[in-house]
Amino acid sequence: MPEPAPSAPAGPRVAVIGLGAMGLPMATHLVAGLPVTVFDVAADRRALVTAAGAADAASPADAARAADIVLVAVRDQAQVTAALFGADGAATTLRPGGIVVLTSTVGPDAARDTAARLAERGIRLVDAPVSGGPTRAGTGDLLIVVGADPDALRAARPVLDRLASTLTVVGPDPGDGQxxxxxxxxxxxxxxxxxxxxxxxxxxxxxxxxxxxxxxxxxxxxxxxxxxxxxxxxxxxxxxxxxxxxxxxxxxxxxxxxxxxxxxxxxxxxxxxxxxxxxxxxxxxxxxxxxxxxxxxxxxxxxxxxx
Amino acid sequence: MPEPAPSAPAGPRVAVIGLGAMGLPMATHLVAGLPVTVFDVAADRRALVTAAGAADAASPADAARAADIVLVAVRDQAQVTAALFGADGAATTLRPGGIVVLTSTVGPDAARDTAARLAERGIRLVDAPVSGGPTRAGTGDLLIVVGADPDALRAARPVLDRLASTLTVVGPDPGDGQxxxxxxxxxxxxxxxxxxxxxxxxxxxxxxxxxxxxxxxxxxxxxxxxxxxxxxxxxxxxxxxxxxxxxxxxxxxxxxxxxxxxxxxxxxxxxxxxxxxxxxxxxxxxxxxxxxxxxxxxxxxxxxxxx
Structure with a gap:
Protein backbone atom coordinates (compact mmCIF):
# COMPACT_ATOMS: atom_id res chain seq x y z
CA MET A 1 0.00 0.00 0.00
CA PRO A 2 1.54 3.29 -1.09
CA GLU A 3 2.19 6.04 1.40
CA PRO A 4 2.50 9.70 0.51
CA ALA A 5 6.04 10.94 0.85
CA PRO A 6 6.70 12.35 4.36
CA SER A 7 6.98 15.86 2.96
CA ALA A 8 3.63 15.64 1.12
CA PRO A 9 1.40 18.67 1.59
CA ALA A 10 -1.95 18.51 3.39
CA GLY A 11 -5.27 18.28 1.54
CA PRO A 12 -7.32 15.50 -0.01
CA ARG A 13 -5.27 12.51 -1.09
CA VAL A 14 -5.35 12.20 -4.84
CA ALA A 15 -4.76 9.15 -7.02
CA VAL A 16 -4.03 9.92 -10.68
CA ILE A 17 -4.73 7.04 -13.07
CA GLY A 18 -3.25 7.47 -16.54
CA LEU A 19 -0.08 9.46 -17.23
CA GLY A 20 -0.44 10.18 -20.95
CA ALA A 21 -0.15 13.50 -22.75
CA MET A 22 -2.60 15.14 -20.31
CA GLY A 23 -2.37 12.94 -17.22
CA LEU A 24 1.38 13.36 -16.82
CA PRO A 25 1.42 17.18 -16.67
CA MET A 26 -1.75 17.24 -14.55
CA ALA A 27 -0.21 14.83 -12.03
CA THR A 28 3.06 16.75 -12.00
CA HIS A 29 1.20 19.99 -11.36
CA LEU A 30 -0.95 18.46 -8.61
CA VAL A 31 2.00 16.94 -6.77
CA ALA A 32 3.33 20.36 -5.84
CA GLY A 33 0.18 21.14 -3.88
CA LEU A 34 -1.47 17.89 -2.80
CA PRO A 35 -0.48 14.36 -1.70
CA VAL A 36 -0.54 12.36 -4.94
CA THR A 37 -0.24 8.68 -5.82
CA VAL A 38 0.09 7.72 -9.48
CA PHE A 39 -0.58 4.71 -11.63
CA ASP A 40 0.10 4.10 -15.31
CA VAL A 41 0.83 0.82 -17.05
CA ALA A 42 4.16 2.35 -18.15
CA ALA A 43 6.62 2.41 -15.25
CA ASP A 44 8.76 5.08 -16.95
CA ARG A 45 5.78 7.46 -16.95
CA ARG A 46 5.24 6.85 -13.23
CA ALA A 47 8.92 7.49 -12.57
CA LEU A 48 8.57 10.98 -14.06
CA VAL A 49 6.00 11.90 -11.38
CA THR A 50 7.46 9.98 -8.43
CA ALA A 51 10.69 11.89 -9.06
CA ALA A 52 8.63 15.03 -8.39
CA GLY A 53 7.32 13.62 -5.08
CA ALA A 54 4.34 11.40 -5.94
CA ALA A 55 3.89 7.94 -4.44
CA ASP A 56 4.04 4.99 -6.82
CA ALA A 57 1.23 2.44 -7.17
CA ALA A 58 1.21 -1.01 -8.75
CA SER A 59 -2.41 -0.86 -9.98
CA PRO A 60 -5.44 1.47 -10.02
CA ALA A 61 -6.75 -0.41 -6.97
CA ASP A 62 -3.43 0.15 -5.20
CA ALA A 63 -3.49 3.87 -6.07
CA ALA A 64 -7.07 4.35 -4.88
CA ARG A 65 -6.77 2.49 -1.58
CA ALA A 66 -5.66 5.53 0.44
CA ALA A 67 -7.23 8.17 -1.77
CA ASP A 68 -10.08 10.62 -1.27
CA ILE A 69 -10.20 11.55 -4.94
CA VAL A 70 -9.32 9.41 -7.97
CA LEU A 71 -8.55 11.48 -11.05
CA VAL A 72 -8.93 9.44 -14.23
CA ALA A 73 -6.98 10.70 -17.27
CA VAL A 74 -7.00 7.75 -19.62
CA ARG A 75 -7.63 7.72 -23.35
CA ASP A 76 -11.15 6.40 -23.86
CA GLN A 77 -14.13 4.70 -22.25
CA ALA A 78 -12.66 1.20 -22.57
CA GLN A 79 -9.70 2.36 -20.49
CA VAL A 80 -12.01 4.15 -18.03
CA THR A 81 -13.96 0.94 -17.50
CA ALA A 82 -10.78 -1.08 -17.01
CA ALA A 83 -9.22 1.50 -14.67
CA LEU A 84 -12.31 1.68 -12.46
CA PHE A 85 -14.07 -1.67 -12.71
CA GLY A 86 -11.38 -4.14 -13.80
CA ALA A 87 -10.05 -6.80 -11.43
CA ASP A 88 -7.49 -4.27 -10.13
CA GLY A 89 -9.82 -1.32 -10.71
CA ALA A 90 -9.87 1.75 -8.52
CA ALA A 91 -13.55 1.27 -7.62
CA THR A 92 -12.66 -1.97 -5.82
CA THR A 93 -10.67 -0.08 -3.17
CA LEU A 94 -11.84 3.54 -3.14
CA ARG A 95 -13.73 4.27 0.05
CA PRO A 96 -17.50 4.90 -0.02
CA GLY A 97 -17.99 8.64 -0.20
CA GLY A 98 -14.89 8.94 -2.34
CA ILE A 99 -14.87 10.92 -5.57
CA VAL A 100 -13.87 9.98 -9.10
CA VAL A 101 -12.96 12.97 -11.29
CA LEU A 102 -13.28 11.89 -14.91
CA THR A 103 -11.16 14.18 -17.11
CA SER A 104 -11.29 12.04 -20.26
CA THR A 105 -13.60 12.84 -23.18
CA VAL A 106 -15.91 9.82 -23.38
CA GLY A 107 -19.36 11.23 -24.23
CA PRO A 108 -22.41 11.89 -22.03
CA ASP A 109 -23.81 8.34 -22.06
CA ALA A 110 -20.52 6.81 -20.99
CA ALA A 111 -20.21 9.32 -18.14
CA ARG A 112 -23.75 8.59 -16.97
CA ASP A 113 -23.15 4.82 -17.10
CA THR A 114 -19.94 5.22 -15.16
CA ALA A 115 -21.66 7.38 -12.55
CA ALA A 116 -24.40 4.77 -12.10
CA ARG A 117 -21.91 1.93 -11.59
CA LEU A 118 -19.90 4.00 -9.10
CA ALA A 119 -23.05 4.99 -7.21
CA GLU A 120 -23.68 1.30 -6.47
CA ARG A 121 -20.53 1.47 -4.35
CA GLY A 122 -21.31 4.83 -2.78
CA ILE A 123 -18.73 6.59 -4.96
CA ARG A 124 -19.59 9.90 -6.61
CA LEU A 125 -18.54 10.90 -10.15
CA VAL A 126 -17.49 14.41 -11.07
CA ASP A 127 -17.73 14.59 -14.86
CA ALA A 128 -14.93 17.02 -15.72
CA PRO A 129 -13.51 16.74 -19.25
CA VAL A 130 -10.56 19.05 -19.80
CA SER A 131 -9.35 21.18 -22.73
CA GLY A 132 -6.23 23.19 -23.31
CA GLY A 133 -3.46 20.78 -24.18
CA PRO A 134 -0.41 19.45 -22.32
CA THR A 135 1.33 22.79 -21.78
CA ARG A 136 -1.63 24.34 -20.01
CA ALA A 137 -2.21 21.09 -18.13
CA GLY A 138 1.23 21.57 -16.59
CA THR A 139 0.54 25.11 -15.45
CA GLY A 140 -2.96 24.67 -14.04
CA ASP A 141 -4.42 26.69 -16.88
CA LEU A 142 -6.96 24.21 -18.27
CA LEU A 143 -10.54 24.81 -19.30
CA ILE A 144 -12.68 22.30 -17.40
CA VAL A 145 -16.40 21.82 -17.99
CA VAL A 146 -18.18 20.10 -15.15
CA GLY A 147 -21.31 18.06 -14.61
CA ALA A 148 -21.62 17.14 -10.92
CA ASP A 149 -23.89 17.63 -7.94
CA PRO A 150 -22.84 20.55 -5.71
CA ASP A 151 -21.61 18.35 -2.83
CA ALA A 152 -19.40 16.21 -5.04
CA LEU A 153 -18.14 19.32 -6.84
CA ARG A 154 -17.24 20.93 -3.52
CA ALA A 155 -15.27 17.86 -2.49
CA ALA A 156 -13.39 17.87 -5.81
CA ARG A 157 -12.63 21.60 -5.75
CA PRO A 158 -9.09 21.35 -4.35
CA VAL A 159 -8.13 19.28 -7.40
CA LEU A 160 -10.20 21.12 -10.02
CA ASP A 161 -9.21 24.59 -8.85
CA ARG A 162 -5.56 23.63 -9.00
CA LEU A 163 -5.87 22.39 -12.61
CA ALA A 164 -8.27 24.92 -14.15
CA SER A 165 -8.01 28.59 -14.88
CA THR A 166 -11.57 28.43 -16.24
CA LEU A 167 -14.10 26.09 -14.69
CA THR A 168 -17.60 26.04 -16.14
CA VAL A 169 -20.29 24.17 -14.23
CA VAL A 170 -22.68 23.04 -16.95
CA GLY A 171 -25.19 21.20 -14.80
CA PRO A 172 -25.69 18.98 -11.75
CA ASP A 173 -25.50 15.61 -13.53
CA PRO A 174 -22.59 13.55 -14.80
CA GLY A 175 -22.79 13.78 -18.60
CA ASP A 176 -23.46 17.53 -18.57
CA GLY A 177 -19.75 18.29 -18.79
CA GLN A 178 -19.31 15.72 -21.57
CA MET B 1 -24.15 63.56 -68.99
CA PRO B 2 -23.83 63.91 -65.22
CA GLU B 3 -21.72 66.61 -63.65
CA PRO B 4 -20.24 66.41 -60.19
CA ALA B 5 -21.90 68.79 -57.77
CA PRO B 6 -20.13 72.19 -57.69
CA SER B 7 -18.89 71.56 -54.16
CA ALA B 8 -17.39 68.16 -55.02
CA PRO B 9 -13.87 67.61 -53.69
CA ALA B 10 -10.84 67.18 -55.95
CA GLY B 11 -9.38 63.78 -56.84
CA PRO B 12 -10.12 61.08 -59.39
CA ARG B 13 -13.71 61.06 -60.54
CA VAL B 14 -15.39 57.87 -59.36
CA ALA B 15 -18.43 56.11 -60.75
CA VAL B 16 -20.03 53.58 -58.40
CA ILE B 17 -22.15 50.93 -60.13
CA GLY B 18 -24.41 48.96 -57.80
CA LEU B 19 -25.82 50.36 -54.56
CA GLY B 20 -26.71 47.18 -52.68
CA ALA B 21 -25.78 46.18 -49.13
CA MET B 22 -22.10 46.98 -49.77
CA GLY B 23 -22.23 49.45 -52.69
CA LEU B 24 -24.49 51.92 -50.90
CA PRO B 25 -22.30 52.44 -47.82
CA MET B 26 -19.12 52.42 -49.94
CA ALA B 27 -20.54 55.12 -52.23
CA THR B 28 -21.76 57.17 -49.30
CA HIS B 29 -18.34 56.98 -47.68
CA LEU B 30 -16.54 57.89 -50.91
CA VAL B 31 -18.74 60.90 -51.63
CA ALA B 32 -17.37 62.75 -48.61
CA GLY B 33 -13.87 62.67 -50.09
CA LEU B 34 -14.09 62.31 -53.87
CA PRO B 35 -16.34 63.41 -56.76
CA VAL B 36 -18.77 60.51 -57.16
CA THR B 37 -21.43 59.58 -59.69
CA VAL B 38 -23.73 56.66 -58.92
CA PHE B 39 -25.84 54.19 -60.82
CA ASP B 40 -28.20 51.50 -59.62
CA VAL B 41 -31.31 50.13 -61.30
CA ALA B 42 -33.26 51.24 -58.21
CA ALA B 43 -33.79 55.02 -58.25
CA ASP B 44 -34.49 55.08 -54.51
CA ARG B 45 -31.04 53.65 -53.80
CA ARG B 46 -29.44 56.35 -56.00
CA ALA B 47 -31.43 59.03 -54.16
CA LEU B 48 -29.82 57.96 -50.88
CA VAL B 49 -26.37 58.81 -52.26
CA THR B 50 -27.26 61.87 -54.36
CA ALA B 51 -28.75 63.34 -51.18
CA ALA B 52 -25.23 63.06 -49.76
CA GLY B 53 -23.72 64.91 -52.73
CA ALA B 54 -23.20 62.32 -55.48
CA ALA B 55 -24.22 62.94 -59.09
CA ASP B 56 -26.98 60.77 -60.52
CA ALA B 57 -26.59 58.65 -63.65
CA ALA B 58 -29.17 56.98 -65.89
CA SER B 59 -27.02 53.97 -66.80
CA PRO B 60 -23.56 52.48 -66.18
CA ALA B 61 -22.42 54.07 -69.45
CA ASP B 62 -23.75 57.43 -68.28
CA ALA B 63 -21.96 57.06 -64.92
CA ALA B 64 -18.63 56.08 -66.51
CA ARG B 65 -18.53 58.78 -69.18
CA ALA B 66 -16.78 61.37 -67.01
CA ALA B 67 -15.05 58.94 -64.65
CA ASP B 68 -11.43 58.02 -64.05
CA ILE B 69 -12.35 55.01 -61.92
CA VAL B 70 -15.43 52.80 -62.13
CA LEU B 71 -16.08 50.91 -58.89
CA VAL B 72 -18.28 47.88 -59.49
CA ALA B 73 -20.22 46.60 -56.45
CA VAL B 74 -22.85 44.33 -57.95
CA ARG B 75 -23.97 40.93 -56.80
CA ASP B 76 -22.42 38.40 -59.17
CA GLN B 77 -20.59 37.88 -62.43
CA ALA B 78 -23.75 38.08 -64.57
CA GLN B 79 -24.34 41.56 -63.17
CA VAL B 80 -20.66 42.47 -63.64
CA THR B 81 -20.87 41.50 -67.30
CA ALA B 82 -24.08 43.47 -67.80
CA ALA B 83 -22.76 46.52 -65.92
CA LEU B 84 -19.55 46.64 -67.95
CA PHE B 85 -20.29 45.11 -71.35
CA GLY B 86 -24.05 45.47 -71.81
CA ALA B 87 -25.53 47.90 -74.34
CA ASP B 88 -25.37 50.64 -71.69
CA GLY B 89 -22.31 49.18 -70.03
CA ALA B 90 -19.61 51.25 -68.39
CA ALA B 91 -16.90 49.88 -70.70
CA THR B 92 -18.61 51.53 -73.68
CA THR B 93 -17.87 55.02 -72.34
CA LEU B 94 -14.97 54.75 -69.87
CA ARG B 95 -11.89 56.41 -71.33
CA PRO B 96 -8.88 54.28 -72.38
CA GLY B 97 -6.48 54.26 -69.44
CA GLY B 98 -9.40 54.28 -67.06
CA ILE B 99 -9.64 51.82 -64.16
CA VAL B 100 -12.32 49.38 -63.15
CA VAL B 101 -12.20 48.39 -59.46
CA LEU B 102 -14.07 45.11 -59.06
CA THR B 103 -15.20 44.74 -55.44
CA SER B 104 -17.63 41.85 -56.01
CA THR B 105 -16.75 38.24 -55.20
CA VAL B 106 -16.89 36.46 -58.57
CA GLY B 107 -13.98 33.99 -58.53
CA PRO B 108 -10.53 34.15 -60.16
CA ASP B 109 -11.57 32.97 -63.62
CA ALA B 110 -14.33 35.55 -63.92
CA ALA B 111 -11.95 38.31 -62.83
CA ARG B 112 -9.35 37.22 -65.39
CA ASP B 113 -11.95 37.06 -68.17
CA THR B 114 -13.23 40.51 -67.25
CA ALA B 115 -9.69 41.91 -67.22
CA ALA B 116 -9.03 40.47 -70.68
CA ARG B 117 -12.21 41.99 -72.14
CA LEU B 118 -11.43 45.38 -70.58
CA ALA B 119 -7.85 45.27 -71.84
CA GLU B 120 -9.17 45.14 -75.41
CA ARG B 121 -10.45 48.67 -74.74
CA GLY B 122 -7.33 49.88 -72.95
CA ILE B 123 -9.08 49.72 -69.58
CA ARG B 124 -7.28 48.20 -66.59
CA LEU B 125 -8.91 45.99 -63.95
CA VAL B 126 -8.06 46.17 -60.28
CA ASP B 127 -9.35 42.94 -58.76
CA ALA B 128 -10.33 44.06 -55.26
CA PRO B 129 -12.96 41.91 -53.50
CA VAL B 130 -13.98 43.35 -50.16
CA SER B 131 -14.86 41.85 -46.75
CA GLY B 132 -16.18 43.32 -43.56
CA GLY B 133 -19.88 43.91 -44.03
CA PRO B 134 -22.04 47.00 -44.53
CA THR B 135 -21.16 48.77 -41.29
CA ARG B 136 -17.44 48.73 -41.95
CA ALA B 137 -18.09 49.62 -45.59
CA GLY B 138 -19.64 52.86 -44.37
CA THR B 139 -16.67 53.77 -42.20
CA GLY B 140 -13.83 52.94 -44.57
CA ASP B 141 -12.83 49.99 -42.43
CA LEU B 142 -13.00 47.16 -44.99
CA LEU B 143 -10.53 44.36 -45.62
CA ILE B 144 -9.64 44.49 -49.33
CA VAL B 145 -7.52 41.85 -51.06
CA VAL B 146 -6.04 43.02 -54.34
CA GLY B 147 -4.76 41.50 -57.53
CA ALA B 148 -3.50 44.26 -59.85
CA ASP B 149 -0.38 45.49 -61.58
CA PRO B 150 1.43 48.21 -59.62
CA ASP B 151 0.50 51.05 -62.03
CA ALA B 152 -3.20 50.26 -61.96
CA LEU B 153 -3.08 49.79 -58.19
CA ARG B 154 -1.41 53.20 -57.78
CA ALA B 155 -4.14 54.85 -59.86
CA ALA B 156 -6.85 53.15 -57.76
CA ARG B 157 -5.25 54.02 -54.42
CA PRO B 158 -7.33 57.13 -53.66
CA VAL B 159 -10.45 54.93 -53.77
CA LEU B 160 -9.02 51.81 -52.11
CA ASP B 161 -7.28 53.68 -49.30
CA ARG B 162 -10.50 55.50 -48.49
CA LEU B 163 -12.47 52.23 -48.24
CA ALA B 164 -9.96 49.88 -46.59
CA SER B 165 -8.37 49.80 -43.18
CA THR B 166 -6.49 46.67 -44.29
CA LEU B 167 -5.36 46.29 -47.88
CA THR B 168 -3.50 43.12 -48.84
CA VAL B 169 -1.85 43.01 -52.25
CA VAL B 170 -1.92 39.32 -53.12
CA GLY B 171 -0.28 39.49 -56.54
CA PRO B 172 0.09 41.48 -59.76
CA ASP B 173 -2.70 39.80 -61.72
CA PRO B 174 -6.46 40.16 -61.69
CA GLY B 175 -7.77 36.95 -60.10
CA ASP B 176 -5.17 36.98 -57.33
CA GLY B 177 -7.47 38.97 -55.06
CA GLN B 178 -10.37 36.65 -55.89
Missing part, protein backbone atom coordinates in the same frame (compact mmCIF):
# COMPACT_ATOMS: atom_id res chain seq x y z
CA UNK A 179 -22.19 17.30 -23.52
CA UNK A 180 -20.49 20.70 -23.58
CA UNK A 181 -17.13 19.08 -24.30
CA UNK A 182 -18.67 17.31 -27.32
CA UNK A 183 -19.79 20.69 -28.70
CA UNK A 184 -16.30 22.07 -28.02
CA UNK A 185 -14.77 19.18 -29.96
CA UNK A 186 -17.27 19.58 -32.80
CA UNK A 187 -16.08 23.16 -33.29
CA UNK A 188 -12.40 22.41 -32.70
CA UNK A 189 -12.38 19.42 -35.04
CA UNK A 190 -14.28 21.23 -37.79
CA UNK A 191 -12.09 24.33 -37.47
CA UNK A 192 -8.87 22.30 -37.82
CA UNK A 193 -10.30 20.57 -40.89
CA UNK A 194 -11.41 23.94 -42.33
CA UNK A 195 -7.91 25.35 -41.79
CA UNK A 196 -6.56 22.30 -43.60
CA UNK A 197 -8.85 22.97 -46.56
CA UNK A 198 -7.73 26.61 -46.61
CA UNK A 199 -4.04 25.70 -46.57
CA UNK A 200 -4.54 22.99 -49.20
CA UNK A 201 -6.47 25.38 -51.44
CA UNK A 202 -3.83 28.08 -51.04
CA UNK A 203 -1.20 25.56 -52.15
CA UNK A 204 -3.41 24.45 -55.03
CA UNK A 205 -3.88 28.04 -56.22
CA UNK A 206 -0.18 28.84 -55.99
CA UNK A 207 -0.58 31.26 -53.08
CA UNK A 208 1.84 31.29 -50.16
CA UNK A 209 -0.14 29.58 -47.36
CA UNK A 210 1.79 31.50 -44.68
CA UNK A 211 0.69 34.81 -46.22
CA UNK A 212 -2.87 33.54 -46.57
CA UNK A 213 -3.05 32.52 -42.89
CA UNK A 214 -1.52 35.83 -41.85
CA UNK A 215 -3.94 37.85 -43.97
CA UNK A 216 -7.05 36.03 -42.84
CA UNK A 217 -6.41 35.09 -39.20
CA UNK A 218 -7.53 38.42 -37.74
CA UNK A 219 -10.64 38.90 -39.89
CA UNK A 220 -14.02 37.25 -40.41
CA UNK A 221 -12.26 34.01 -41.43
CA UNK A 222 -10.33 33.79 -38.18
CA UNK A 223 -10.43 31.02 -35.63
CA UNK A 224 -8.27 29.88 -32.74
CA UNK A 225 -7.41 26.80 -34.76
CA UNK A 226 -6.45 28.73 -37.92
CA UNK A 227 -3.97 30.77 -35.87
CA UNK A 228 -2.73 27.78 -33.84
CA UNK A 229 -2.78 24.83 -36.25
CA UNK A 230 -2.33 26.80 -39.51
CA UNK A 231 1.39 27.50 -38.98
CA UNK A 232 1.89 23.90 -37.77
CA UNK A 233 0.25 22.65 -40.98
CA UNK A 234 3.00 24.42 -42.94
CA UNK A 235 5.55 22.45 -40.90
CA UNK A 236 3.94 19.28 -42.28
CA UNK A 237 5.66 20.18 -45.56
CA UNK A 238 9.02 20.61 -43.85
CA UNK A 239 10.39 18.87 -40.79
CA UNK A 240 6.91 17.98 -39.48
CA UNK A 241 5.14 19.56 -36.51
CA UNK A 242 5.94 18.59 -32.93
CA UNK A 243 3.16 16.29 -31.67
CA UNK A 244 1.07 18.36 -29.27
CA UNK A 245 -2.25 16.63 -29.86
CA UNK A 246 -2.43 13.33 -31.73
CA UNK A 247 -4.59 13.04 -34.80
CA UNK A 248 -6.26 9.86 -33.53
CA UNK A 249 -7.69 11.82 -30.58
CA UNK A 250 -9.93 13.52 -33.14
CA UNK A 251 -10.82 10.14 -34.65
CA UNK A 252 -12.15 9.26 -31.20
CA UNK A 253 -13.70 12.65 -30.42
CA UNK A 254 -15.44 13.20 -33.77
CA UNK A 255 -16.83 9.69 -33.28
CA UNK A 256 -18.29 10.84 -29.97
CA UNK A 257 -19.58 14.08 -31.53
CA UNK A 258 -21.40 12.38 -34.39
CA UNK A 259 -22.83 9.71 -32.09
CA UNK A 260 -24.06 12.29 -29.57
CA UNK A 261 -25.61 14.30 -32.42
CA UNK A 262 -27.20 11.22 -33.96
CA UNK A 263 -28.68 10.23 -30.58
CA UNK A 264 -30.10 13.77 -30.30
CA UNK A 265 -31.39 13.57 -33.90
CA UNK A 266 -29.43 16.69 -34.88
CA UNK A 267 -27.85 16.69 -38.36
CA UNK A 268 -24.15 17.70 -38.28
CA UNK A 269 -22.89 17.33 -41.85
CA UNK A 270 -19.68 19.29 -41.27
CA UNK A 271 -18.74 17.30 -38.20
CA UNK A 272 -19.41 14.13 -40.21
CA UNK A 273 -17.16 15.37 -43.06
CA UNK A 274 -14.43 16.27 -40.57
CA UNK A 275 -14.72 12.82 -38.97
CA UNK A 276 -14.09 11.23 -42.37
CA UNK A 277 -11.00 13.42 -42.84
CA UNK A 278 -9.51 12.29 -39.53
CA UNK A 279 -10.28 8.67 -40.43
CA UNK A 280 -8.53 9.20 -43.77
CA UNK A 281 -5.59 10.69 -41.88
CA UNK A 282 -5.42 7.68 -39.58
CA UNK A 283 -5.56 5.31 -42.56
CA UNK A 284 -2.72 7.32 -44.12
CA UNK A 285 -0.60 6.43 -41.09
CA UNK A 286 -0.91 9.79 -39.32
CA UNK A 287 -2.73 8.60 -36.17
CA UNK A 288 0.22 9.28 -33.87
CA UNK A 289 1.22 12.48 -35.68
CA UNK A 290 0.13 15.97 -34.70
CA UNK A 291 -3.48 16.59 -35.72
CA UNK A 292 -2.31 19.41 -38.00
CA UNK A 293 -0.87 16.73 -40.30
CA UNK A 294 -4.43 16.08 -41.54
CA UNK A 295 -3.68 18.78 -44.15
CA UNK A 296 -1.50 16.26 -46.00
CA UNK A 297 -4.57 14.16 -46.75
CA UNK A 298 -5.92 17.06 -48.84
CA UNK A 299 -2.60 18.27 -50.24
CA UNK A 300 0.06 15.53 -50.11
CA UNK A 301 3.65 16.25 -49.21
CA UNK A 302 4.91 14.88 -52.51
CA UNK A 303 2.47 16.95 -54.53
CA UNK A 304 0.58 13.86 -55.74
CA UNK A 305 -2.48 15.01 -57.64
CA UNK A 306 -1.06 18.47 -58.36
CA UNK A 307 -1.73 19.67 -61.86
CA UNK B 179 -8.24 33.60 -55.05
CA UNK B 180 -7.55 34.86 -51.53
CA UNK B 181 -11.17 35.98 -51.15
CA UNK B 182 -12.32 32.46 -52.07
CA UNK B 183 -10.20 31.05 -49.23
CA UNK B 184 -11.63 33.71 -46.91
CA UNK B 185 -15.15 32.67 -47.88
CA UNK B 186 -14.33 28.98 -47.48
CA UNK B 187 -13.37 29.63 -43.87
CA UNK B 188 -16.16 32.11 -43.16
CA UNK B 189 -18.84 29.89 -44.70
CA UNK B 190 -17.61 26.75 -42.92
CA UNK B 191 -17.29 28.56 -39.59
CA UNK B 192 -20.87 29.87 -39.78
CA UNK B 193 -22.12 26.39 -40.59
CA UNK B 194 -20.03 24.93 -37.73
CA UNK B 195 -21.50 27.49 -35.33
CA UNK B 196 -24.95 26.45 -36.55
CA UNK B 197 -24.17 22.80 -35.81
CA UNK B 198 -22.94 23.78 -32.34
CA UNK B 199 -26.08 25.79 -31.56
CA UNK B 200 -28.33 23.07 -32.96
CA UNK B 201 -26.56 20.40 -30.93
CA UNK B 202 -26.76 22.50 -27.76
CA UNK B 203 -30.51 22.80 -28.29
CA UNK B 204 -30.77 19.09 -29.00
CA UNK B 205 -28.91 18.23 -25.79
CA UNK B 206 -31.00 20.58 -23.68
CA UNK B 207 -28.13 22.98 -23.00
CA UNK B 208 -28.62 26.75 -23.11
CA UNK B 209 -26.97 27.75 -26.43
CA UNK B 210 -26.16 31.23 -25.10
CA UNK B 211 -24.16 29.70 -22.23
CA UNK B 212 -22.49 27.27 -24.64
CA UNK B 213 -21.38 30.08 -26.98
CA UNK B 214 -20.18 32.13 -24.04
CA UNK B 215 -18.21 29.24 -22.57
CA UNK B 216 -16.54 28.22 -25.81
CA UNK B 217 -16.01 31.46 -27.73
CA UNK B 218 -12.72 32.37 -26.05
CA UNK B 219 -11.14 28.92 -26.11
CA UNK B 220 -9.87 26.41 -28.66
CA UNK B 221 -13.37 26.22 -30.19
CA UNK B 222 -13.52 29.96 -30.82
CA UNK B 223 -13.93 31.70 -34.15
CA UNK B 224 -14.90 35.18 -35.30
CA UNK B 225 -18.10 33.68 -36.67
CA UNK B 226 -19.01 31.84 -33.46
CA UNK B 227 -18.78 35.12 -31.55
CA UNK B 228 -20.50 37.17 -34.28
CA UNK B 229 -23.14 34.86 -35.76
CA UNK B 230 -23.70 32.65 -32.69
CA UNK B 231 -25.73 35.26 -30.77
CA UNK B 232 -27.62 36.15 -33.98
CA UNK B 233 -28.50 32.47 -34.43
CA UNK B 234 -30.28 32.60 -31.06
CA UNK B 235 -32.35 35.51 -32.40
CA UNK B 236 -33.57 33.14 -35.15
CA UNK B 237 -35.67 31.51 -32.41
CA UNK B 238 -37.10 34.85 -31.32
CA UNK B 239 -37.77 37.95 -33.34
CA UNK B 240 -35.24 36.97 -36.05
CA UNK B 241 -31.86 38.58 -36.66
CA UNK B 242 -31.46 41.85 -38.52
CA UNK B 243 -30.27 41.09 -42.06
CA UNK B 244 -26.61 42.09 -42.19
CA UNK B 245 -25.48 39.54 -44.77
CA UNK B 246 -27.98 37.57 -46.80
CA UNK B 247 -27.89 33.81 -46.74
CA UNK B 248 -27.97 33.59 -50.54
CA UNK B 249 -24.61 35.39 -50.69
CA UNK B 250 -23.13 32.21 -49.26
CA UNK B 251 -25.02 30.11 -51.78
CA UNK B 252 -23.13 32.11 -54.42
CA UNK B 253 -19.80 32.23 -52.58
CA UNK B 254 -19.64 28.56 -51.56
CA UNK B 255 -20.43 27.81 -55.21
CA UNK B 256 -17.35 29.82 -56.17
CA UNK B 257 -15.25 28.14 -53.45
CA UNK B 258 -16.12 24.60 -54.49
CA UNK B 259 -15.64 25.41 -58.18
CA UNK B 260 -12.26 27.05 -57.59
CA UNK B 261 -11.21 24.06 -55.47
CA UNK B 262 -12.46 21.57 -58.04
CA UNK B 263 -10.56 23.41 -60.79
CA UNK B 264 -7.43 23.22 -58.61
CA UNK B 265 -8.13 19.51 -57.90
CA UNK B 266 -8.18 20.13 -54.14
CA UNK B 267 -10.76 18.17 -52.10
CA UNK B 268 -12.78 20.42 -49.77
CA UNK B 269 -15.37 18.17 -48.14
CA UNK B 270 -16.31 20.64 -45.40
CA UNK B 271 -16.84 23.50 -47.86
CA UNK B 272 -18.98 21.14 -49.94
CA UNK B 273 -21.07 20.20 -46.89
CA UNK B 274 -21.47 23.88 -45.98
CA UNK B 275 -22.55 24.66 -49.54
CA UNK B 276 -25.32 22.07 -49.25
CA UNK B 277 -26.47 23.64 -45.98
CA UNK B 278 -26.79 27.07 -47.58
CA UNK B 279 -28.66 25.54 -50.50
CA UNK B 280 -31.00 23.84 -48.03
CA UNK B 281 -31.47 27.20 -46.33
CA UNK B 282 -32.31 28.87 -49.62
CA UNK B 283 -34.81 26.10 -50.44
CA UNK B 284 -36.35 26.63 -47.00
CA UNK B 285 -37.09 30.21 -48.04
CA UNK B 286 -34.24 31.85 -46.12
CA UNK B 287 -32.29 33.30 -49.07
CA UNK B 288 -33.05 36.92 -48.18
CA UNK B 289 -32.71 36.31 -44.43
CA UNK B 290 -29.55 36.85 -42.41
CA UNK B 291 -27.07 34.04 -43.03
CA UNK B 292 -27.26 33.13 -39.32
CA UNK B 293 -30.76 31.78 -40.02
CA UNK B 294 -29.11 28.68 -41.55
CA UNK B 295 -29.20 27.26 -38.01
CA UNK B 296 -32.96 26.71 -38.43
CA UNK B 297 -32.25 24.15 -41.16
CA UNK B 298 -30.55 21.97 -38.52
CA UNK B 299 -32.82 22.83 -35.60
CA UNK B 300 -36.20 24.14 -36.79
CA UNK B 301 -37.97 26.99 -35.03
CA UNK B 302 -41.02 24.86 -34.34
CA UNK B 303 -39.00 22.03 -32.86
CA UNK B 304 -39.86 19.66 -35.72
CA UNK B 305 -37.85 16.48 -35.31
CA UNK B 306 -37.22 17.06 -31.61
CA UNK B 307 -37.53 13.89 -29.54
Missing amino acids: ALKAINQLLAGVHIAAAAEAVALARGLGLDPAVVIDSLAQGAAGSFMLADRGPRMLQAYGEGAEVRSRLDIFVKDMGIVTEVAKDAHVPTPLAAAAQQLYLLGERAGLGAQDDSSVVTVLSPRDGAGDR | ALKAINQLLAGVHIAAAAEAVALARGLGLDPAVVIDSLAQGAAGSFMLADRGPRMLQAYGEGAEVRSRLDIFVKDMGIVTEVAKDAHVPTPLAAAAQQLYLLGERAGLGAQDDSSVVTVLSPRDGAGDR
